[in-house]
Amino acid sequence: MKSNKVAQNYSEKASELLAVGKNSDALKNCNNCLRFATAESAESLKAMAAREKVYTKFGSLKASVDNLCSSVDSLEDLKEDFFKLSHPPNPKIPFIADCLEVKENDVYGRFIATKKDLLPGDVVIMEEPFYKIISPSEKNSRCSVCLKQNSLNLISCEKCSAALFCSKKCAASKIHEYECGKIEEHFEKALLQRMFYQSIQICGDLSGLEKLMNNHDPKKTIMNFDLNDPDNNNNLKNRMLATMTLAEREPWSSEAYAKYELVTRELEQTKTEDERHFLRKYLVHCMKSMTVNFFHFFWSSEENSPGKGYAICSLAAYFAHSCDPNIDKIDVDNKFVFVTRRPIKAGEQLSICYDRYNYLTHSLSDRKEYFNRVYTFDCLCVACAKNYPLLKDMSRLDDNFIEPKVNLNSFDDMKQQYNENCKYISDNITNYPSYEICILMNQNNRLLYAMGNLLPF
Numbered sequence: 001m002k003s004n005k006v007a008q009n010y011s012e013k014a015s016e017l018l019a020v021g022k023n024s025d026a027l028k029n030c031n032n033c034l035r036f037a038t039a040e041s042a043e044s045l046k047a048m049a050a051r052e053k054v055y056t057k058f059g060s061l062k063a064s065v066d067n068l069c070s071s072v073d074s075l076e077d078l079k080e081d082f083f084k085l086s087h088p089p090n091p092k093i094p095f096i097a098d099c100l101e102v103k104e105n106d107v108y109g110r111f112i113a114t115k116k117d118l119l120p121g122d123v124v125i126m127e128e129p130f131y132k133i134i135s136p137s138e139k140n141s142r143c144s145v146c147l148k149q150n151s152l153n154l155i156s157c158e159k160c161s162a163a164l165f166c167s168k169k170c171a172a173s174k175i176h177e178y179e180c181g182k183i184e185e186h187f188e189k190a191l192l193q194r195m196f197y198q199s200i201q202i203c204g205d206l207s208g209l210e211k212l213m214n215n216h217d218p219k220k221t222i223m224n225f226d227l228n229d230p231d232n233n234n235n236l237k238n239r240m241l242a243t244m245t246l247a248e249r250e251p252w253s254s255e256a257y258a259k260y261e262l263v264t265r266e267l268e269q270t271k272t273e274d275e276r277h278f279l280r281k282y283l284v285h286c287m288k289s290m291t292v293n294f295f296h297f298f299w300s301s302e303e304n305s306p307g308k309g310y311a312i313c314s315l316a317a318y319f320a321h322s323c324d325p326n327i328d329k330i331d332v333d334n335k336f337v338f339v340t341r342r343p344i345k346a347g348e349q350l351s352i353c354y355d356r357y358n359y360l361t362h363s364l365s366d367r368k369e370y371f372n373r374v375y376t377f378d379c380l381c382v383a384c385a386k387n388y389p390l391l392k393d394m395s396r397l398d399d400n401f402i403e404p405k406v407n408l409n410s411f412d413d414m415k416q417q418y419n420e421n422c423k424y425i426s427d428n429i430t431n432y433p434s435y436e437i438c439i440l441m442n443q444n445n446r447l448l449y450a451m452g453n454l455l456p457f
């Protein structure tokens, strides 16, 4: 709901912060003010003017940086150049390396493997999750539709206070039109809504969705679909069907189920008996695949940072867990980028670490308890089988090892340190696990986050 009174509070806060030079916090308050202010109200004009002030400050800051390194492309260009696939793309799925495949066995079910040897630092997937939503805490700095960061000129929804958009295109999106005024605060409920409204947008209406779902074959995976179809709508339909093939699991508690039921009931309103029957089946399907396939956007490498976005991917969902993962997931803008941590041989499985429960920071018994409770599995990874030591107990194997540099100032310094780390890991992998390689793999994870989100290091 719009409220100029709430907007006024944010606007006052923004002015206070601006006066003491806390520009980025001021900006968030300006954006919150815009969310709540009615169109063309005094409050919204004030917020725009305050944002203009911050922008001028940022602008002049940027101008002085540009002056210093006029020969260097903008940071965004450097980032774009760094985060791209390290191998030719799969001809049908342009965001994954052609050497990846989805395999299946009795132990792991479906999983991702590589057909080629990979080196540390190889970017193998850059997937923009098909269904994604922003957490309420980030609504003042990211687009509600595509999740891209854009603090400086987000546009407010004219009708509700729950959405800001990065561009006119996102502001005109049908998805928000459906959601406007109805967005649930709770992450999972909001994602279920998004899955439904986005699907309706792609299929036109409920009967279009039902027709598409008749083509749904759960035995397929994303690898069976053509996501390079020049017809954008076919592409979207294929991405939707690919998502529908993900594994399903019953929600773990009746409490969780009841939470979804509320949304389901709301979406079922004003439908005929037949439509309700199909819709219920569809939503239960979405709900079951969501409970087992969701990912968080963190946009931060901090160990305890909370999830700031919530998403479902049609390929990344096949990553198996390992407490000693060979792949890092890095959140860059609205994409998940998957990067190799150390050399991987052709034929090996690719793994990520679920919920940051890795062997360097969590003991074997902690991990065992956690994965049994949350995921009901016993981890079969090598770190569990061989009970690898915690990082603090790990032996140093290289007397000549030089601790990696910290406080790196520029993107290029970070990139250089990252490349040096990758080379050391490659050259010394026969010593793994060792203190030296683990330190460097950890630093690489933090460097990737810093470079991907243009953060200081």
Ligand SMILES: [Zn+2]
Residues within 6 Å of the ligand: 143, 144, 145, 146, 147, 148, 165, 166, 167, 170
């Ligand atoms: Zn957007």
Ligand SMILES: [Zn+2]
Residues within 6 Å of the ligand: 157, 158, 159, 160, 161, 162, 163, 176, 179, 180, 181
């Ligand atoms: Zn709205």
Ligand SMILES: [Zn+2]
Residues within 6 Å of the ligand: 322, 323, 324, 367, 379, 380, 381, 382, 383, 384, 385
């Ligand atoms: Zn394990």
